[in-house]
Amino acid sequence: MQLTLDAVSHRYADVTVLSDISLTIPEGQIVCIVGPSGCGKSTLLRFLGGLERPDQGQVLQNGPVPQGCLNPLTYVFQDFALLPWRDVAGNVSLVLEDHGIRGTKAAAVIDDVLARTKLSDFRAALPKQLSGGMKQRVAIARALAVNPAVMLMDEPLSALDAQTRELLMDDLIALWTRAPFTAVYVTHNLSEAVRLGHKIVVLSRRPGTIREIVEIDIPLTERHAGDPVLETHQARLWQLMREEAEAADKELGHV
Numbered sequence: 001m002q003l004t005l006d007a008v009s010h011r012y013a014d015v016t017v018l019s020d021i022s023l024t025i026p027e028g029q030i031v032c033i034v035g036p037s038g039c040g041k042s043t044l045l046r047f048l049g050g051l052e053r054p055d056q057g058q059v060l061q062n063g064p065v066p067q068g069c070l071n072p073l074t075y076v077f078q079d080f081a082l083l084p085w086r087d088v089a090g091n092v093s094l095v096l097e098d099h100g101i102r103g104t105k106a107a108a109v110i111d112d113v114l115a116r117t118k119l120s121d122f123r124a125a126l127p128k129q130l131s132g133g134m135k136q137r138v139a140i141a142r143a144l145a146v147n148p149a150v151m152l153m154d155e156p157l158s159a160l161d162a163q164t165r166e167l168l169m170d171d172l173i174a175l176w177t178r179a180p181f182t183a184v185y186v187t188h189n190l191s192e193a194v195r196l197g198h199k200i201v202v203l204s205r206r207p208g209t210i211r212e213i214v215e216i217d218i219p220l221t222e223r224h225a226g227d228p229v230l231e232t233h234q235a236r237l238w239q240l241m242r243e244e245a246e247a248a249d250k251e252l253g254h255v
């Protein structure tokens, strides 16, 4: 399934948050969204997920959902959002129970997603026994269990330390390579964006408009830290972000 934002604008009271955003999220691609704090990235994600509706413009879903899809638009949050009293398998099972899937059918899905996220040996662990990286793996396993059409990821790695982030990025790339998924991935971290994004959308300061879309056509498996092409892309993104931050700073200086 492909998602399209068509001329989306939105205000909260007297604050215009987003202005005239038109964007396509193609099936099988990871689209990263970067931009200064408060420019409307999470708001955009809520519109894409149908949690809120924009004042103007539309969010369109085109094409069929994957076979066996239980929840077409599934979120992965920064804070993992796991139930502390349920073990790893129980947290994944919850989303299946919501759809009436139990017993051997549920067990097969749980086994599959835990294997894909390297959690098979931790199925009986409680969240408090897991590191941050492992908790986020559980959240990703839970998202995969519903076989979503699009994963909406709101800064999924930003609560993790740098080494864990690297490992999780490798895991996401391995998951995508095995079975390409569609994702919208909000991040502040430009090195994450150039490692994971097929397309990187740079939003301006509030009201968020599309400043530039950077496409990177290097296969995800060939993107390595320190790659000069990726560093050039990252430098370009930083230049754009810096201009926005400086402009925001100057505006505040005039208040």
Ligand SMILES: Nc1ncnc2c1ncn2[C@@H]1O[C@H](COP(=O)(O)OP(=O)(O)OP(=O)(O)O)[C@@H](O)[C@H]1O
Binding pocket: 012, 017, 035, 036, 037, 038, 039, 040, 041, 042, 043, 044, 206
């Ligand atoms: N429900 C709401 N009611 C009123 N204002 C809101 C609401 N949700 C968001 N805002 C405002 O809209 C603006 C954009 O918020 P949003 O969280 O989408 O930005 P963001 O780019 O994700 O920010 P950050 O990078 O800091 O996470 C902010 O000024 C925020 O205060």
